[in-house]
Amino acid sequence: MGLLVDRAFIDAATSAPALREMIRETLVEALFTRNDRVLPRDIVAVLARQPSITVKVRSDTDVQKLVRVANGQESTISLGLPAEDYHYARRQLSVTKDRDIGVYLRPAVLTTHPWIVPPQGGIEVDVRELSSIEVDGKGNRALVGVGARWKAVYDEAARAGRVPPFFPLVPLDYAMGDALYGDAIFQSYSGPFRRYLYGVRSFASHGRKARIGFEEVRDHGTGYDALGLLQNSFSEFVVPVAVAVAMAPRARMMKNWVYHFPDAAKLAGALAKLTSSARPVLYANVYDAAGWALVHPGAAGGPLVLELGVAGAPTLVAAREKALDALLAGFTAKSADTPSPYDADARAYARTSERILKHLFAGYLTAPAKSLPALLGMLQEAGVASGAKVALFGAARGTGTVSLAPAFETPREPAKFYSVSRRLWEIAQKLPGASCNSRLAHLWSQDRMYRARLVVLQRLKEDIDSARVVEPTVPL
Amino acid sequence: MHSHDFASLPKIALLQWKMIPDFVVVPKTVEEVSRLVEFAFEAGLPIIPRGGGSGLVGGAVPNRGGILVDMRRMDRIGAVDPERRLLTVQAGRAWKEIADFAAARGMFLPIAPLGAPASTLGGWFANGGVGIGSYKYGDARDIVTDMQVVLPSGEALRTADGTVDLSVAFGNLNPAFFGSEGTIGLIIEATLQLAPKPEALVPLTYSFKDLWSAREVPGTIAGSDLEPYNVAVMDPVHLAFMRTVRPETPDPQALVNVSLDGPKDEVAAAAAELDALLGGLGGKKLGEDVAKAQWDGRFDLYPARRITGGLVLTETEFPTPAYVEMLRRAARVARRLRMQVAVNSFLVDRNTVAVNPYFLMEEDSPLGPTALAFVKKFGDVAFALGGHPEGLGLFTAFNFPKMHKGATGIYEAVKTQLDPHRKVNPGKMTEVWTRYDLPIVNVIPPEIMGFGLDVAAFLRRLKPTSDRYVKIPGGPR
Numbered sequence: 032m033g034l035l036v037d038r039a040f041i042d043a044a045t046s047a048p049a050l051r052e053m054i055r056e057t058l059v060e061a062l063f064t065r066n067d068r069v070l071p072r073d074i075v076a077v078l079a080r081q082p083s084i085t086v087k088v089r090s091d092t093d094v095q096k097l098v099r100v101a102n103g104q105e106s107t108i109s110l111g112l113p114a115e116d117y118h119y120a121r122r123q124l125s126v127t128k129d130r131d132i133g134v135y136l137r138p139a140v141l142t143t144h145p146w147i148v149p150p151q152g153g154i155e156v157d158v159r160e161l162s163s164i165e166v167d168g169k170g171n172r173a174l175v176g177v178g179a180r181w182k183a184v185y186d187e188a189a190r191a192g193r194v195p196p197f198f199p200l201v202p203l204d205y206a207m208g209d210a211l212y213g214d215a216i217f218q219s220y221s222g223p224f225r226r227y228l229y230g231v232r233s234f235a236s237h238g239r240k241a242r243i244g245f246e247e248v249r250d251h252g253t254g255y256d257a258l259g260l261l262q263n264s265f266s267e268f269v270v271p272v273a274v275a276v277a278m279a280p281r282a283r284m285m286k287n288w289v290y291h292f293p294d295a296a297k298l299a300g301a302l303a304k305l306t307s308s309a310r311p312v313l314y315a316n317v318y319d320a321a322g323w324a325l326v327h328p329g330a331a332g333g334p335l336v337l338e339l340g341v342a343g344a345p346t347l348v349a350a351r352e353k354a355l356d357a358l359l360a361g362f363t364a365k366s367a368d369t370p371s372p373y374d375a376d377a378r379a380y381a382r383t384s385e386r387i388l389k390h391l392f393a394g395y396l397t398a399p400a401k402s403l404p405a406l407l408g409m410l411q412e413a414g415v416a417s418g419a420k421v422a423l424f425g426a427a428r429g430t431g432t433v434s435l436a437p438a439f440e441t442p443r444e445p446a447k448f449y450s451v452s453r454r455l456w457e458i459a460q461k462l463p464g465a466s467c468n469s470r471l472a473h474l475w476s477q478d479r480m481y482r483a484r485l486v487v488l489q490r491l492k493e494d495i496d497s498a499r500v501v502e503p504t505v506p507l
Numbered sequence: 508m509h510s511h512d513f514a515s516l517p518k519i520a521l522l523q524w525k526m527i528p529d530f531v532v533v534p535k536t537v538e539e540v541s542r543l544v545e546f547a548f549e550a551g552l553p554i555i556p557r558g559g560g561s562g563l564v565g566g567a568v569p570n571r572g573g574i575l576v577d578m579r580r581m582d583r584i585g586a587v588d589p590e591r592r593l594l595t596v597q598a599g600r601a602w603k604e605i606a607d608f609a610a611a612r613g614m615f616l617p618i619a620p621l622g623a624p625a626s627t628l629g630g631w632f633a634n635g636g637v638g639i640g641s642y643k644y645g646d647a648r649d650i651v652t653d654m655q656v657v658l659p660s661g662e663a664l665r666t667a668d669g670t671v672d673l674s675v676a677f678g679n680l681n682p683a684f685f686g687s688e689g690t691i692g693l694i695i696e697a698t699l700q701l702a703p704k705p706e707a708l709v710p711l712t713y714s715f716k717d718l719w720s721a722r723e724v725p726g727t728i729a730g731s732d733l734e735p736y737n738v739a740v741m742d743p744v745h746l747a748f749m750r751t752v753r754p755e756t757p758d759p760q761a762l763v764n765v766s767l768d769g770p771k772d773e774v775a776a777a778a779a780e781l782d783a784l785l786g787g788l789g790g791k792k793l794g795e796d797v798a799k800a801q802w803d804g805r806f807d808l809y810p811a812r813r814i815t816g817g818l819v820l821t822e823t824e825f826p827t828p829a830y831v832e833m834l835r836r837a838a839r840v841a842r843r844l845r846m847q848v849a850v851n852s853f854l855v856d857r858n859t860v861a862v863n864p865y866f867l868m869e870e871d872s873p874l875g876p877t878a879l880a881f882v883k884k885f886g887d888v889a890f891a892l893g894g895h896p897e898g899l900g901l902f903t904a905f906n907f908p909k910m911h912k913g914a915t916g917i918y919e920a921v922k923t924q925l926d927p928h929r930k931v932n933p934g935k936m937t938e939v940w941t942r943y944d945l946p947i948v949n950v951i952p953p954e955i956m957g958f959g960l961d962v963a964a965f966l967r968r969l970k971p972t973s974d975r976y977v978k979i980p981g982g983p984r
Contacts, residue, residue: 256685
């Protein structure tokens with residue numbers, strides 16, 4: 032998602048040692064808000080570039096051809112375009128011959144912010160039609176195109192008697208590829224998305240198929256964990272076209288239980304007990320009243336809501352319900368008949384997604400569950416300071432942490448993105464054990480070790496993308 | 508002692524590799540490791556990190572001499588955070604001790620290697636980190652928040668921000684070191700995210716007449732909505748091997764060992780469900796004493812080495828739906844190579860069965876080492892059925908191009924960028940060096956190595972007699 036490119040660009044732009052500390056923050060802000068009055072002219076010229084062409088691909092072969100055109104192995108004639116489009120493509124791409132022709136993937140849903148350095152000429156690939164979903168009838172896995180929506184995977188799996196064991200942190204209409212090169216966070220109560228990711232079909236910059244990981248089994252003892260290493264930034268190393276992910280059998284009984292809490296202290300206490308109990312749940316979603324109303328319009332909700340997905344044999348689920356009720360003591364009401372947000376029909380789910388996407392998301396905050404009262408207090412302050420109401424979405428993990436995606440009811444303007452991102456970053460610095468992940472957070476991190484790790488990733492990118500095709504780094 | 512790992516190898520291998528290190532160093536601090544790496548670079552010597560030496564593919568064995576770094580003295584347990592269930596441990600600590608330490612403080616190490624008493628933290632991570640408990644809790648990489656490593660440059664690096672939820676982290680280098688087999692740096696310490704101690708951990712054992720009768724077990728459990736802690740299917744040949752050295756071992760039969768963990772009420776309900784499930788497949792539930800003995804012996808599966816002095820264990824992963832076909836083909840390969848092989852299996856997740864066949868080998872008999880051909884042939888079965896062999900190291904690195912095909916360059920890039928001068932555990936995993944630093948003979952192409960094992964298989968088939976070390980009731984399989 033351009034994280035490495037952005038970082039390299041900003042590091043290069045602020046490389047003058049005497050000015051580094053003074054101008055870096057100003058430059059980050061100006062880059063983010065595209066304040067051309069502050070930015071040097073050569074940087075403005077770079078940022079003003081647009082993708083030369085946008086190509087809608089329908090198959091893996093289309094993607095391969097594009098990569099091979101970009102790296103010079105094939106001419107544009109191999110694109111098989113109609114004459115008019117062909118001449119257009121040739122003209123557009125030939126304009127960029129003086130620099131790299133990059134291939135760029137754009138996430139289907141991007142909650143936070145597009146990359147700072149936009150596609151520099153080259154080819155923007157529209158992968159929406161790479162949306163095939165093959166759920167394995169014998170095993171518990173699926174092979175899914177990067178353009179397929181998570182919700183479509185969920186529905187297709189249900190038809191095959193399966194369920195994806197990972198859920199979006201915010202109930203948005205993400206595509207599967209968004210977890211590889213966007214800011215979609217999929218996870219379950221018991222594990223991160225990587226646990227359910229078997230392999231990624233992709234094309235490397237030299238135009239060959241590169242299947243990273245495997246498609247039917249895990250990848251233990253097969254060398255470095257390349258899947259884990261590239262996760263979150265796949266499209267800066269290769270061009271992914273499909274993912275192989277784990278599925279779970281649909282349990283004999285699946286329940287969605289909703290607990291309403293009067294305040295953050297009671298919810299934090301309940302989460303601490305839940306995550307110390309070893310009681311298995313599929314998901315443990317957290318909402319405030321505003322977030323709840325966006326996902327379940329019309330359903331009653333308390334100030335804070337915990338939504339648990341529970342699955343298993345009927346005897347086990349019955350035992351678990353009583354135990355969970357006892358563990359979560361402090362709730363003021365419980366609802367056992369609110370449908371799971373994931374079981375809504377596809378159109379309703381998409382409408383919910385659209386409602387939520389009108390808000391501004393600047394990043395994710397993760398903190399120990401016991402910090403929830405302090406965290407919520409700080410988020411309310413951030414909302415007041417930015418003059419916006421805040422709606423909260425989040426989920427707890429069995430590790431004892433809770434991740435929150437605060438949604439600000441304010442226009443999605445770059446200046447707001449910047450100021451809210453900065454506030455979230457500051458909140459994470461104040462809370463022990465907390466972290467902030469946002470488009471900007473990693474630009475602010477000046478930790479020596481973090482910088483050393485990024486240097487390693489940058490070198491890896493240069494090696495893996497030696498043809499300089501996959502979101503090539505932009506020279507200043 | 509430092510010139511081999513758990514795998515048995517014929518003496519002839521010494522013609523190919525200089526497996527005896529020039530120096531063995533036992534560092535105690537990260538500064539010592541850094542200085543050592545810098546010194547090795549200056550002296551032009553390869554540096555080979557080593558933990559408990561329980562690997563199977565020569566990952567911790569020199570191939571061209573050099574400095575072997577025995578990490579077992581770096582075994583300190585550092586920061587303990589019971590509230591967040593975080594534990595920081597140095598690389599040389601054995602997993603059994605880490606588990607015991609955590610348990611004594613009310614925490615639970617959710618996964619552990621099969622060789623936990625000897626296997627060290629760094630060694631297991633470098634070999635992929637899958638083991639007992641993976642079915643329910645995932646891999647070791649899922650429970651590591653941060654590591655400290657020494658890179659081939661001598662620089663100490665933290666691989667992640669320990670406060671970060673790794674599912675959303677950017678700039679996290681932890682994954683590079685999982686499965687790295689010590690080829691890109693030395694793991695110094697790691698912070699582990701432990702689980703709450705379960706109220707109950709109950710082992711159960713079910714008996715089946717033979718392995719074929721238990722063939723539906725992995726698929727049935729994986730297709731159910733139960734989530735056991737661990738599932739293992741033990742071959743009657745394994746029990747026969749065990750019985751030779753441990754007379755108290757049950758009679759040869761296929762055993763399905765399942766353990767359940769969690770709150771007491773849920774464990775009891777799951778046990779009842781499991782009884783019905785496996786009973787329906789013809790399994791007979793054995794007594795608690797047998798189940799407990801199986802559980803207690805989970806880290807001690809290979810004492811049969813004493814029968815011949817040589818034992819070869821190979822690890823593979825198969826798709827769960829291919830388990831039945833795997834059994835057929837494993838029997839066919841063993842029959843053709845005239846060998847007696849114990850095919851034990853463990854469910855790693857719903858789609859993945861770790862199949863770990865092992866056999867005895869007479870290293871000193873003329874045709875004894877030809878038994879190594881099984882490793883190649885069974886690995887080929889794994890590829891053919893959608894799985895793969897586990898571990899590359901020195902001895903099975905010939906599988907590397909077959910494993911990753913068009914993506915090999917991505918894996919090679921990790922080595923090239925982190926160790927550009929090929930100083931840390933060089934000539935393994937992505938390539939195989941010989942002991943000779945001369946053109947042409949300095950590396951062994953993967954095809955040649957594979958061909959050598961195919962020749963061994965051919966010789967094996969000419970052998971007039973089969974290797975049979977134990978009798979299995981009901982005749983040969």
